[in-house]
Amino acid sequence: MSSVPSSASLAILARLLSFDTTSRESNLALIDWVVDYLAGHGVAAKLTHSDDGSKANLYAAIGDASLPAIILSGHTDVVPVDGQVWQFPTFALTQADGKVYGRGSADMKGFIACVLAQVPQWVALAQSQCWHRSLGIALSYDEEVGCLGVGRLIADLQARQVPVAGCIIGEPTGMRPVIAHKGIAHYRCRVQGRAAHSSLTPQGVNAIEYAARLITHIRKLADTEASFGNRHPLYDVPFTTLQTGLITGGNAANIVPKSCEFVFEVRWLPGDQHERFVSSVRDYAVNLLQEMREVAPEADISFEQLVNCPPFQSEDGGEIREHVAVLCGCQGGDAVAYTTEAGRFHEAGIACVVCGPGSIVQAHRPDEFVELSQLAACEAWLAALQARVIAAV
Structure with a gap:
């Protein structure tokens, strides 16, 4: 496995980091960019907005939308940099010493970039193969201030009766599964x-x-x-x-x-x-x-x-747990004191696992970074996921 991510992932991550999506700001510039990017590959996106219209969630499906979706989920907002002393630019990608620096690089635009970089390949596979699962991409707003936005995304999925097989939330876990949190x-x-x-x-x-x-x-x-x-x-x-x-x-x-x-x-x-x-x-x-x-x-x-x-505790067994166990090469998983949107998905009856590149230790800190090797590991993990659960067997 390569220790360096693809140029596509790095280019997308650079674009995502350039948007100041601090929770107090709008995330619409980033969302609009992702909408255009997906549309360029023939993928339509559905948005759900905040009350004042200044923020939006995004959901997009690849493959037959009537099939249960494996959702890859991430939040677009980041915490403030106010009062922090940074060596590197805050809202830009800087690559140094085997790391990518920038606010949100670990938490959690690195995961989003890896997912979006796979879209061209996934679209091509969906057109040439018979899948037994669809693939969902979910981006939310206001996770950092209380997981406020994702509830509207989930409600929209339920209102449209979108079938869901499970959800993987790509928070930074070092690509180890987190199966419970407070x-x-x-x-x-x-x-x-x-x-x-x-x-x-x-x-x-x-x-x-x-x-x-x-x-x-x-x-x-x-x-x-x-x-x-x-x-x-x-x-x-x-x-x-x-x-x-x-x-x-x-x-x-x-x-x-x-x-x-x-x-x-x-x-x-x-x-x-x-x-x-x-x-x-x-x-x-x-x-x-x-x-x-x-x-x-x-x-x-x-x-x-x-x-x-709400807290989150994954049920033993089940499709998502099985996939993640095989892909991570381990049984069970970790439990953590921090909170993620898995609690919201779990509350809605959607099976979840938290797994993504980077370390939570780097989140919210000055000179936040994600290691290049972690992004490469995430790319390989997503490719293995596609081979395991999307392509027909």
Whole structure:
């Protein structure tokens, strides 16, 4: 097997990296480019848009669309580069030391480029051979901010009754299968107290201090889970975790702060229910609020769910698991603490495995890169997949 990917994959990856598809930006320039690329090979694409029309998912089928599809899925958005110091250009391809640098090279435009580079060959094979599966290409938006876009793509597939044999999500796994991951939920908590001059603190209700008590409660839940919670030995972090990631509040050091808000997350194992932790935080907030309202009847504590991505655990056996086991040369697979769109597909009853080029360690970091050898391995893997499940046997 070659340790260098095809020039087609590298050329496509260079084009994909040139689009700034940070989640706060539109991905339509990239999607339009892919639509034109596919159309140039006679493949039509179906788009599903966000509410404001600024973003889109893409789905395209190669082969007989009435046959169950093996879907190759990737997200087009990337995380910001703000505040990061890069040696290499952020939204461009730089090749050096056996690596390709650029935001999204590992997570996960490298996989998308490898898939798109196979399209001409797949189209030619579909015209000359009798397949027993079709091949689907799925690109989504807003994965990095909570797997928000792919739900519309899945709903469209279901509404059109597109038959699906299974889905391979090409997140960076070193081309090893990931068969399970945690769910993730984010909640914003807003604490409203009463402002006062700091010399008259008893007349105020300090929103930051009450928020701190809630955060301490969240930390106690996390510590309890780490010490006594359920364990799953397959995971790198084998228990449910909680943490507070953002906080803001107050106006000046000599003012009792009227407001404070923070965002906390739960990452839970398949089979668990993250709502039990959130309920504990809500119950504790009720007790705090009674105390706050003894001084300030207008005080309030509210919660808003921002993200809720379900966990994923692949069922033993099944077509997708069998294909991936043979292609990766291993039985079973890994479980990880990070979250992917596999949770959304799995929730919709679609069998999934996560497998793609690169390392999650490189994702979201300055000078993000994917090794050339990993892209070459992905190309060979896709060719083997085509030979195994698409061509008639």
